[in-house]
Amino acid sequence: MNSIQRPEHSSNSPLSIHAMTVAYDRKPVLWDVDYDAPEDPQLIAIVGPNGAGKSTLIKACLDLVPRASGLVAFRGQPLEAVRSSIGYVPQRESVDWEFPVSALDVVCMGRYRKLGWFRPVRQKDRDAALACLDRVGLADLADRQIRQLSGGQQQRVFLARALAQEADLYFMDEPFAGVDAATEQAILDVLREMKHEGRTIVVVHHDLQTVPSSFDEVILLNMRVVAAGPVADVFDAENLRKTYGGRLTMLAEAAEAVAQTERL
Amino acid sequence: MTFVPALDLFPLLASVLVLVGCTLLGNFLVLRRQSLMGDTLSHAVLPGVVGAYLLFGTRDPLGLFLGALVAGLLTVFSIEALRRIGRIESNSAMGVVFSIAFAIGVILIQVGHTDHVDLDPNCVLYGQLELLVWFDAPLSFADVDPEKLFRAIPTSVWSLVIMTLLSASFVLVFFKELRIVSFDPGLAQTLGFSSAGINLMLMMLVAVATVASFEAVGSVLVIAALIVPASTARLLTDRLKTQILVSVLVAFFCAVLGYWSSTWIPHLWGGGSLKASGMITVISGGVFVLALFFSPRHGYWFQTSRVRQLADQVALEDLVVLLHTSEATGVPFSRTTVHPKMLSLGIHRGLVEVSSSGQHFLSDLGRELAVEVQGRRSRWMMYLVDEVGLAPDHAPATAERLEHLDDSLLEKGTDANQPTKQPPA
Numbered sequence: 001m002n003s004i005q006r007p008e009h010s011s012n013s014p015l016s017i018h019a020m021t022v023a024y025d026r027k028p029v030l031w032d033v034d035y036d037a038p039e040d041p042q043l044i045a046i047v048g049p050n051g052a053g054k055s056t057l058i059k060a061c062l063d064l065v066p067r068a069s070g071l072v073a074f075r076g077q078p079l080e081a082v083r084s085s086i087g088y089v090p091q092r093e094s095v096d097w098e099f100p101v102s103a104l105d106v107v108c109m110g111r112y113r114k115l116g117w118f119r120p121v122r123q124k125d126r127d128a129a130l131a132c133l134d135r136v137g138l139a140d141l142a143d144r145q146i147r148q149l150s151g152g153q154q155q156r157v158f159l160a161r162a163l164a165q166e167a168d169l170y171f172m173d174e175p176f177a178g179v180d181a182a183t184e185q186a187i188l189d190v191l192r193e194m195k196h197e198g199r200t201i202v203v204v205h206h207d208l209q210t211v212p213s214s215f216d217e218v219i220l221l222n223m224r225v226v227a228a229g230p231v232a233d234v235f236d237a238e239n240l241r242k243t244y245g246g247r248l249t250m251l252a253e254a255a256e257a258v259a260q261t262e263r264l
Numbered sequence: 265m266t267f268v269p270a271l272d273l274f275p276l277l278a279s280v281l282v283l284v285g286c287t288l289l290g291n292f293l294v295l296r297r298q299s300l301m302g303d304t305l306s307h308a309v310l311p312g313v314v315g316a317y318l319l320f321g322t323r324d325p326l327g328l329f330l331g332a333l334v335a336g337l338l339t340v341f342s343i344e345a346l347r348r349i350g351r352i353e354s355n356s357a358m359g360v361v362f363s364i365a366f367a368i369g370v371i372l373i374q375v376g377h378t379d380h381v382d383l384d385p386n387c388v389l390y391g392q393l394e395l396l397v398w399f400d401a402p403l404s405f406a407d408v409d410p411e412k413l414f415r416a417i418p419t420s421v422w423s424l425v426i427m428t429l430l431s432a433s434f435v436l437v438f439f440k441e442l443r444i445v446s447f448d449p450g451l452a453q454t455l456g457f458s459s460a461g462i463n464l465m466l467m468m469l470v471a472v473a474t475v476a477s478f479e480a481v482g483s484v485l486v487i488a489a490l491i492v493p494a495s496t497a498r499l500l501t502d503r504l505k506t507q508i509l510v511s512v513l514v515a516f517f518c519a520v521l522g523y524w525s526s527t528w529i530p531h532l533w534g535g536g537s538l539k540a541s542g543m544i545t546v547i548s549g550g551v552f553v554l555a556l557f558f559s560p561r562h563g564y565w566f567q568t569s570r571v572r573q574l575a576d577q578v579a580l581e582d583l584v585v586l587l588h589t590s591e592a593t594g595v596p597f598s599r600t601t602v603h604p605k606m607l608s609l610g611i612h613r614g615l616v617e618v619s620s621s622g623q624h625f626l627s628d629l630g631r632e633l634a635v636e637v638q639g640r641r642s643r644w645m646m647y648l649v650d651e652v653g654l655a656p657d658h659a660p661a662t663a664e665r666l667e668h669l670d671d672s673l674l675e676k677g678t679d680a681n682q683p684t685k686q687p688p689a
Contacts, residue, residue: 062454088454095448099295100504109444113455118437145502161451 011076012039014169014200015061020070022053022060029053030060031224033070037202038217041195045205045214045231048221049244054204055091057221058171062088074169084113087167089158091174097147103157104142107132110164132163136190152183159190170194170201177206188214211235269408270401272527275393278421279523279544282477283515285428286489288435289470291508294494295446300355301467302490304362305474306483308339310369313478318376325419329475336471339365340464391482393540396421420480427476434469435508438462443504485541492548493518499552499559514551522547578668579606581637584615587626588634597624641667 015037022030030053037044046054059065061072063079074082087110107129108121115125133139136156146154155175162170175191176184191201195216205211211218211231218235220226220243227234227242267273286302293301309332316331317323339361346357398416402408417425435442441462444452449459470490477486497511522544530538557564583606590597607624610616615630626634644663648654654662 059450064450064453083454083456086454088451090448090450094450096295099447100498100502100507101443101447102503105443105504106447109448109451109455112440112444112452112457115440117441117457120440147502165455 011073013037013073014039014075015202016073016076017057017061018071018073020057020060020072021068022056022065023068024065028068029056029223033057033221033225035219035225035228037200041198041200042216043191043195043214044200044202044217044219045211046202046219046221047205047208047211047243048226052222052243054221055173057219058088058173058202058204062086062171085168087162087165087170089162089170089172089175092151092154092158092177094173097154099146101146102143103133103138103146103149103153103160104129106146106157107160107164110161113165129160129164132160133157135163135193136160137186152179155179155183156187159187163190163194168199170199172201172203174204174206176203176210184210208240267405268401269403269405270398271394272523273401273405273408273413274396274398274418274421275540276520276523278393278396278424278480279519279540280516281421281424281428282481282485283489283493283519283544283548284512285424285431286473286477286486287493287511287515288428288431288508289466289473290490290494291435291497291511292442292446292466293470293490294498295504298354299491299495300358301470302474302487304343304358305336305339305467305471306478306486306490307362307369308365309333309335309471309475309478310366311335311372312338312369313475314369314372314376318372325423325479328479329423332475332478333471335365336475337468340467340471389482389484390539391478391480391485391541393480394537396480420476423476424480427473431469431473434465438465439505442466481541481544485545488545488548489515492545492552496548496552496555499555499562502561514548518548518551519544576606576609579603580610580613580615581633581668583607583610584626584630584634585637587616587624588631588638591626637667640669 013036015035017033017035020030020033021028029051046057048054056065060067061079072079074086079086104126108125110132111121111125111128115121130139130142133142136159138153138156138160141149141153146157149157155178159175162172175187179187191203194201203215205215212235215231217229218231219228220234220239222243222245227239290302293299312331312333312335313328314331315335316327319331320327343354343357343361346352346360347354350357352360396418398413400412400416441452441457444455444457445459445462452459452462473490474483474486477489481489493511493515494507496514497507500510501507523540525547526538526540526543529543555563558566560566583602586602587597589595607616610630611618614627615633616624617627617630618624641663644666645659648659648662648666649656
């Protein structure tokens with residue numbers, strides 16, 4: 001079974017990727033990716049083995065790495081026209097947590113786009129940022145230097161910053177990496193709230209087990225889109241085997257994940 | 265040592281401007297782990313300076329400045345090109361570019377026979393602060409006429425004034441942009457703040473700052489000015505704004521103290537002279553080392569003393585509990601179970617008193633502490649047995665270790681997300 005039939009590249013899709021190929025050093029890492037996110041708000045997981053190009057996919061959508069070919073449109077518009085309605089949460093390891101800023105300072109960065117060039121952060125922005133920190137349960141730690149936060153708290157600061165962006169479409173690069181089960185649940189709750197507010201969220205995800213219970217859509221990626229669509233339709237043993245190849249441990253995990261789907 | 269306006273005013277002013285102007289930009293080099301950029305630019309401008317001299321045939325500062333600026337920009341671009349095309353790490357790229365550029369400069373000096381116009385390698389390293397003499401200066405600072413002073417300011421000091429103003433306005437205007445681009449370039453890019461653009465502006469300004477400072481203070485002090493006060497401030501604070509303010513204060517202090525000591529120290533052995541730029545650099549290094557040891561957050565001294573304080577506190581709490589138990593049970597307390605130093609510390613802190621017969625007993629303060637510690641112990645016991653599920657006979661040993669901890673931890677005991685590092689107490 002492959003991706004289910006959808007109207008080709010609808011201009012209403014919050015994210016439509018057409019024939020996107022990305023290469024590092026002439027070596028392609030993503031081949032001819034085609035994907036249209038459903039019009040309704042969704043939680044979309046990108047899963048695939050290491051080196052499958054999951055992070056590259058979202059970075060290429062955001063023009064952070066150059067595309068060799070292909071198009072990306074957001075409700076029919078190019079990135080430049082819709083920047084302020086697109087949010088990005090990079091991998092936690094991508095920034096220097098020794099940097100001399102407080103949790104609140106980091107969340108305020110989510111509002112820089114609204115502020116534009118030169119205009120300094122105002123009290124209004126700090127209040128809004130504090131409200132976002134409160135939503136992820138970290139208002140008490142607003143003044144902490146970010147190094148003094150636990151991994152899960154750092155991840156939640158990033159989430160609060162994403163909230164402060166007030167975007168319609170979010171790309172999140174492994175927001176669940178290195179967090180404990182309680183934090184994972186807390187983050188997921190916020191993601192669901194965001195979805196109910198009408199936002200589409202694309203998440204690079206590692207844990208196959210939680211895909212069926214946590215996400216609406218899934219993109220199975222291994223340098224190409226193996227399958228994409230509603231979790232109930234495409235997240236099956238056959239597609240997982242195609243995505244993860246012959247790796248036994250992965251197969252075992254996949255089997256377990258599928259067993260879970262069937263129980264649901 | 266008295267202050268002689270004729271000899272000291274402009275050199276001192278130049279030192280302060282160099283240190284403050286360079287430090288403002290240096291903060292971001294340090295944060296972006298581009299500290300080597302200071303070395304690179306301060307050396308790589310040399311061929312530009314010499315080339316401009318050979319081309320225009322004069323030492324007109326504007327020409328030299330333009331030459332240096334061109335060399336600085338070429339350097340920035342060639343490092344970026346080496347990184348992208350050659351795919352080598354940026355530190356290596358900087359090392360390759362600056363050593364070759366500097367060597368070309370030295371060769372140009374020799375080929376062009378410019379040694380006689382003091383474009384010699386020695387002045388490149390140490391600069392010529394001492395040559396900024398004010399010939400018509402009054403004898404004492406009190407007699408300085410502001411208007412005359414204004415007209416007497418040498419060109420090289422003017423260029424430092426402009427450099428410092430440029431750096432200050434860049435940091436003020438682009439503060440938010442510099443912060444996000446330095447912290448999270450990926451997010452900055454998606455928000456429409458060009459990392460490459462900000463980086464290029466920063467590099468151009470570093471080039472301008474090095475060029476403007478170069479003639480007065482030489483490359484050694486330029487490198488120090490860019491990196492040392494900013495690194496010192498980095499040790500002292502966890503906030504970017506504070507860091508920049510502190511670094512400027514440190515820079516100012518080092519410039520003044522360094523300059524002053526360069527005029528004063530030679531008198532210790534009867535005359536001679538010291539290079540002010542060398543002395544300022546040494547003083548900056550000294551201040552950095554002091555910060556390394558005595559910084560309130562990261563400093564070695566405070567960290568060890570914090571550990572010592574904690575150890576003393578634990579030992580004192582154990583002592584008062586021991587005395588309290590012996591009072592309650594009537595079993596006399598044996599002095600041999602306690603370190604004599606702790607006993608005298610307890611007396612010193614007013615927790616323990618000694619009777620005329622040499623018997624130790626608790627003061628009211630000590631009794632209060634003992635009750636508090638025992639309360640904490642029983643709360644920990646309850647928590648360990650009820651919440652953690654430790655066997656009741658195993659709990660006391662653990663509780664005795666935990667009783668010294670703050671109770672607030674106990675209230676949050678069920679929160680799974682304790683920070684990885686506790687903030688300093």
